[in-house]
Amino acid sequence: MQLLLPDVVPSLCFSYILLYVALLWLIYHVAxxxxxxxxxxxxxxxxxxxxxxxxxxETLHFMAAINSSKGFYDFVRIRRLRYGNCFKTNIFGETxxxxxxxxxxxxxxxxxxxxxxxxxxxxxxELVGDQSLLCASYHHHRLIRTRLLNLFTTASVSSxxxxxxxxxxxxxxxxxxxxTVVVLDEALKITFKAMCKMLMNLEEEHELEMLEKDVTLVCxxxxxxPLKLPCTRFHTGLQARKRIMGKLEKMISERRxxxxxxxxxxxxxxxxxxxxxxxxxxxxxxxDNILTMIIAGEDTTASAITWMVxxxxxxxxxxxxxxxxxxxxxxxxxxxxxxxxxxxxxxxYSSKVVKESLRMASVVPWFPRLALQxxxxxxxxxxKGWNINIDVRSIHLDPxxxxxxxxxxxxxxxxxxxxxxxxxxxxxxxxxxxxNLARAMMLVFLHRLVTIYKWKVIxxxxxxxxxxxxxxxxxxxxxxxxxxxxxxxx
Ligand code: HEM
Numbered sequence: 090m091q092l093l094l095p096d097v098v099p100s101l102c103f104s105y106i107l108l109y110v111a112l113l114w115l116i117y118h119v120a121x122x123x124x125x126x127x128x129x130x131x132x133x134x135x136x137x138x139x140x141x142x143x144x145x146x147e148t149l150h151f152m153a154a155i156n157s158s159k160g161f162y163d164f165v166r167i168r169r170l171r172y173g174n175c176f177k178t179n180i181f182g183e184t185x186x187x188x189x190x191x192x193x194x195x196x197x198x199x200x201x202x203x204x205x206x207x208x209x210x211x212x213x214x215e216l217v218g219d220q221s222l223l224c225a226s227y228h229h230h231r232l233i234r235t236r237l238l239n240l241f242t243t244a245s246v247s248s249x250x251x252x253x254x255x256x257x258x259x260x261x262x263x264x265x266x267x268x269t270v271v272v273l274d275e276a277l278k279i280t281f282k283a284m285c286k287m288l289m290n291l292e293e294e295h296e297l298e299m300l301e302k303d304v305t306l307v308c309x310x311x312x313x314x315p316l317k318l319p320c321t322r323f324h325t326g327l328q329a330r331k332r333i334m335g336k337l338e339k340m341i342s343e344r345r346x347x348x349x350x351x352x353x354x355x356x357x358x359x360x361x362x363x364x365x366x367x368x369x370x371x372x373x374x375x376x377d378n379i380l381t382m383i384i385a386g387e388d389t390t391a392s393a394i395t396w397m398v399x400x401x402x403x404x405x406x407x408x409x410x411x412x413x414x415x416x417x418x419x420x421x422x423x424x425x426x427x428x429x430x431x432x433x434x435x436x437x438y439s440s441k442v443v444k445e446s447l448r449m450a451s452v453v454p455w456f457p458r459l460a461l462q463x464x465x466x467x468x469x470x471x472x473k474g475w476n477i478n479i480d481v482r483s484i485h486l487d488p489x490x491x492x493x494x495x496x497x498x499x500x501x502x503x504x505x506x507x508x509x510x511x512x513x514x515x516x517x518x519x520x521x522x523x524x525n526l527a528r529a530m531m532l533v534f535l536h537r538l539v540t541i542y543k544w545k546v547i548x549x550x551x552x553x554x555x556x557x558x559x560x561x562x563x564x565x566x567x568x569x570x571x572x573x574x575x576x577x578x579x
Contacts, residue, residue, distance in 0.1 A: 113143050136175045141178070158555065162482060229374075246525060284386045290356070307330050307384065433533070547569055
């Protein structure tokens with residue numbers, strides 16, 4: 090009898106758990122029917138969707154999607170197919186509504202002030218910090234955004250382009266001997282180095298390596314269950330954040346004590362309070378937002394570059410037209426010269442290639458907001474306190490918005506886009522702060538790649554990486570490169 094007990098106990102526990110789940114499910118659905126019978130006005134006009142089990146909601150389905158090779162967006166895709174342009178669900182104990190029409194995007198992004206505010210899930214907010222642009226309250230957001238916007242001057246963008254071009258040339262210079270490279274890995278290295286130089290003049294290899302490891306841990310924890318137990322993904326991310334904050338604190342204090350010379354970087358400008366009329370920011374705001382800009386700028390841009398290389402490989406006609414434009418530009422430029430802001434504005438077809446890549450990839454697939462009051466979107470009632478997410482990827486791939494949306498066709502942008510149909514960088518008060526930098530990085534990379542190499546993608550797999558906040562190719566896009574000719578290499 091005693092020998093049998095260890096086998097019986099787990100199976101009994103399992104039966105109780107099953108019974109408990111079934112009971113919860115039953116109570117929830119009976120309550121829904123009763124509510125519908127006695128107060129029908131409360132359920133009329135509510136977006137369709139399955140809120141799952143009480144408290145748990147559809148969190149497990151969401152986590153399963155994050156952990157699959159289709160990526161977390163698949164959770165949204167499946168429900169959009171089932172329920173249409175507006176549906177609701179429950180994740181991490183909160184109601185989430187997803188909307189995917191240009192009209193809803195306009196209604197939300199146009200009237201953000203007062204009705205909606207940006208809101209990320211709790212795990213993200215804890216990892217980037219409550220003073221981050223991504224999470225700050227309306228008043229703080231305006232103040233920090235004004236301060237940071239002042240840093241993106243023509244002079245700083247021009248200097249960034251020169252430095253980024255140098256990095257690309259150095260990196261691509263080594264490819265010839267390697268033959269095969271993984272685009273995502275290379276793009277991540279270059280964008281990370283460029284961002285760190287621009288933000289805080291950090292160039293020392295060992296320090297960059299340590300910081301990059303910690304930033305990766307923070308990013309990997311962003312979609313994790315916010316459980317602070319040792320060894321959990323979330324806890325590891327928080328520890329990495331602590332180290333990054335420590336490093337930034339040390340840098341700030343060294344600069345304040347004059348141990349470091351003044352640098353023309355963002356940190357230097359933010360620490361110099363009375364140099365212009367821009368509002369001053371606290372150390373907490375500086376630290377949280379330096380981390381935010383690294384995260385917002387590195388992964389997104391590197392992912393976009395990777396998708397662009399893949400799309401071009403799959404569309405040789407587009408690549409030929411693009412190469413013609415870039416080669417004629419390379420012929421005009423003096424050898425060994427670096428690209429300038431003016432050069433980049435002389436790339437009309439390439440700019441459309443960049444835009445089309447961003448549309449197809451939708452690196453930031455949805456924008457999260459919080460409803461601050463009861464309202465109506467897309468004919469459905471939205472309640473105060475609900476999370477409302479703009480499903481940008483669906484808009485970018487909507488056949489009523491874009492003709493043949495799955496075709497990579499940069500010339501579609503010869504004509505003006507419909508309002509609120511191209512949202513790769515968002516729009517309104519929360520438009521991407523680094524939009525011009527990101528476009529510049531993609532154009533510089535494109536110019537150097539197509540004028541120096543021909544390439545073939547080795548692994549055509551389109552699966553996306555698990556646990557990634559931004560849409561990233563799982564394979565990283567390995568390519569085989571061959572130099573076009575030696576004499577056009579600057
Ligand atoms: C291809 C690359 C990039 C893409 C696709 C992208 C996309 C976006 C999108 C869609 C938003 C707005 C989301 C919303 O409304 O909820 C955003 C915000 C932001 N981005 Fe980017 N981004 C890119 C590169 C960069 C770079 C290089 C920086 C570096 C400075 C940056 C910094 C930011 C910041 C700070 C915000 C928050 C702005 C605010 O809330 O006021 N991004 N980005």
